Amino acid sequence: MAALQVDQVGMTFALEKGSIKALEGVSLGLASGAFGTIIGPSGCGKSTLLRLVADITQPTSGHITLAGAPPQSARLARRIGFVFQEATLLPWKTVMENVALPLTVARRAPIASRHPQELIELVGLKGFEQALPSQLSGGMQQRVAIARSLVLDPHILLLDEPFGALDDITRQRMNLELLRIWAETGTTALMVTHSLSEAVFMSDKVFVMSPRPGRITAELAIDLPRPRSQAMMKLPAFTDAINMLRDQLFAPDASAELVA
Ligand SMILES: Nc1ncnc2c1ncn2[C@@H]1O[C@H](COP(=O)(O)OP(=O)(O)O)[C@@H](O)[C@H]1O
Ligand SMILES: [Mg+2]
Incomplete structure (x- = not known):
């Protein structure tokens, strides 16, 4: 199908x-x-x-x-994962918190999810877990957005x-x-x-x-x-x-x- x-x-x-x-x-x-x-x-x-x-x-x-x-x-x-032209991250939250956001705002437990740490590594941002978006380049911010879009699998x-x-x-x-x-x-x-x-x-x-x-x-x-x-x-x-x-x-x- x-x-x-x-x-x-x-x-x-x-x-x-x-x-x-x-x-x-x-x-x-x-x-x-x-x-x-x-x-x-x-x-x-x-x-x-x-x-x-x-x-x-x-x-x-x-x-x-x-x-x-x-x-x-x-x-x-x-x-459904969605990535926009602008990374649309929450500026006061860390990389880890931004990636985990879809999990924390879920009203009921999501059916499937992936570990935020694993996704941060997948998009090549290991070591930047505690960084704020303003400390990252445009490309890195977009990596965070991609990781976030994948967290609910x-x-x-x-x-x-x-x-x-x-x-x-x-x-x-x-x-x-x-x-x-x-x-x-x-x-x-x-x-x-x-x-x-x-x-x-x-x-x-x-x-x-x-x-x-x-x-x-x-x-x-x-x-x-x-x-x-x-x-x-x-x-x-x-x-x-x-x-x-x-x-x-x-x-x-x-x-x-x-x-x-
Ligand atoms: N919410 C909306 N209300 C009115 N017109 C809209 C709305 N969203 C998009 N449009 C119009 O629909 C057309 C297609 O827009 P869009 O899908 O953004 O195009 P693209 O992404 O290909 O540049 C445009 O003429 C745009 O002005
Ligand atoms: Mg468009």
């Missing part, structure tokens, strides 16, 4: 005057344990789509299921441009780290990015979205072996995939033609 199935999802926001159609007929699927990326122009509805998957908001049409159940079940069971990890605020070198390093963490945890991941090379480097599947109202205009399977390495970025298969995505993103009429 697919970890994530999005079926003909539409989202229209009602405004004071009129309305804004953010998504239209969005369909996509992600197998359990897969890494998927969404790429598309700004304002095309990528964040909206992640918020719908996380059950933060509900679609105006269509259906979403996580492992066959509505997203609400996964949200209530607290099995999510079925799906949603990442909204998680490394968008980082410099290129840190970003590339974080990509490798994220792949290592993803492989170790076995979670399904869906990430939004602006970067074509990041999308290809990370993914089993890349979904290309059209300008608003967002639709999926192409879906590309990336057949590079795993674990991925920097050296693969020089392979023809890597550059071919990037070129294919670029053509699709900048196609004059990004119609619903699917690239398998």
Whole structure:
């Protein structure tokens, strides 16, 4: 069964005057344990789509299921991890307290959880348990946010441009780290990015979205072996995939033609 199935999802926001159609007929699927990326122009509805998957908001049409159940079940069971562009840590709490936060705010005992210390080590922050966020670099803060998102052992990890605020070198390093963490945890991941090379480097599947109202205009399977390495970025298969995505993103009429 697919970890994530999005079926003909539409989202229209009602405004004071009129309305804004953010998504239209969005369909996509992600197998359990897969890494998927969404790429598309700004304002095309990528964040909206992640918020719908996380059950933060509900679609105006269509259906979403996580492992066959509505997203609400996964949200209530607290099995959805979410990482935003900004680390959104509590500045007065230590690294350890921030990572453990989802455990302490749980109203009832969580069904599954991972030890905060183990996660701090997994994201490479051993020795920084008692540090405050202000004492960490942007990349390190984002590692804390990733560790926190994993503490309730999510079925799906949603990442909204998680490394968008980082410099290129840190970003590339974080990509490798994220792949290592993803492989170790076995979670399904869906990430939004602006970067074509990041999308290809990370993914089993890349979904290309059209300008608003967002639709999926192409879906590309990336057949590079795993674990991925920097050296693969020089392979023809890597550059071919990037070129294919670029053509699709900048196609004059990004119609619903699917690239398998
Ligand atoms: N809560 C909201 N109310 C009204 N409009 C919204 C809301 N959230 C997003 N939008 C609009 O929906 C469109 C898609 O936004 P978003 O999902 O943030 O795009 P992206 O993440 O691809 O840049 C934008 O035009 C945005 O202004
Ligand atoms: Mg966004």
